[in-house]
Amino acid sequence: MRKTAIGWAIAAVLLALGWCTTACETIDNKALPSYVVRIDLGGYAMWNIYGVHGMGEYRIFNRDKNIPKNFKYTVNTFTGYGGVLLMMGAEVPMAYDLACPVEASPNIILSIDNENLDAVCPKCGSHFNPLTGDGGPVSGVAINNKVGMTRYHVIPSSGGYVIAN
Numbered sequence: 001m002r003k004t005a006i007g008w009a010i011a012a013v014l015l016a017l018g019w020c021t022t023a024c025e026t027i028d029n030k031a032l033p034s035y036v037v038r039i040d041l042g043g044y045a046m047w048n049i050y051g052v053h054g055m056g057e058y059r060i061f062n063r064d065k066n067i068p069k070n071f072k073y074t075v076n077t078f079t080g081y082g083g084v085l086l087m088m089g090a091e092v093p094m095a096y097d098l099a100c101p102v103e104a105s106p107n108i109i110l111s112i113d114n115e116n117l118d119a120v121c122p123k124c125g126s127h128f129n130p131l132t133g134d135g136g137p138v139s140g141v142a143i144n145n146k147v148g149m150t151r152y153h154v155i156p157s158s159g160g161y162v163i164a165n
Contacts, residue, residue: 026146027134027136027137027146027147027148028101028146028147028148029101029134029135029136029147029148029149029150029151030150031101031102031104031145031147031148031150032081032082032097032099032101032104032150033081033104034165035078035080035081035097035165036078036080036165037078037079037080037084037095037097037152037163037164037165038076038077038078038162038163038164039061039077039078039079039084039086039095039162039163039164040076040077040157040162041157041160041161041162041163042157042158042159042160042161042162043157043158043159043160044158044159044160046160047159047160047161050068050071051086051093051160051161052086052087052088052093053088054088055088055089055090055131056087056088056117056131057087057088058085058086058087058088058112058117058130059085059086059087060083060084060085060086060098061079061083061084061086061163062079062082062083062084062098063077063078063079064079064083065083067083080097080098080099080150080152080165081097081099081106081150082097082098082099082100082105082106082107082108082109082110083097083098083099083109084096084097084098084152084163085097085098085110085112085119085130085149086154086163087112087117087130087131089131089132089133090131092154093154093161094130094131094133094135094151094154095151095152095153095154095163096119096130096135096149096150096151096152097149097150097152098110098119099150100121100123100124100126101128101142101147101148101149101150102121102124102126102140102141102142102145102147103121103123103124108121108122108123109122110128110149112130113127117129117130117131118130118138119135119149121140121142124140124141124142125139125140125141126139126140126141126142126143127139127140127142128142128148128149130149133151134148134151135148135149135150135151136148136149152164152165153165
């Protein structure tokens, strides 16, 4: 009976240590203030013009800066805190806020390095990977701070998608 109790105690300690290791390494992907996001690219025509189709292809949406220039923003279109990055992953499109989660300013915007498709902060130099589906940090201060890009939902809609939070 005593050996069984000791075995259970050891198993419980190992389980707790495993949980702490996983929980302690969690990346915060909600470091930015919460702003409304809604970009309607529903329907084949809208998606064909403004969507992304091949892995690594990306598009930026920023209502305040009128990007893309020919996109018809409506009163119901919102582009988050620093704008929205829409990028095609291996199989599905993904969307993130473009503000650097380390700097947490709507004026410090990540840019895409076209060679490796990392999202890069011009101020802190952190790199993030938007292709993996989590926008996690790859290098820089973001790794130490354990912050990643804020991810938005990309919801199928009538042959296209709606980006929302």
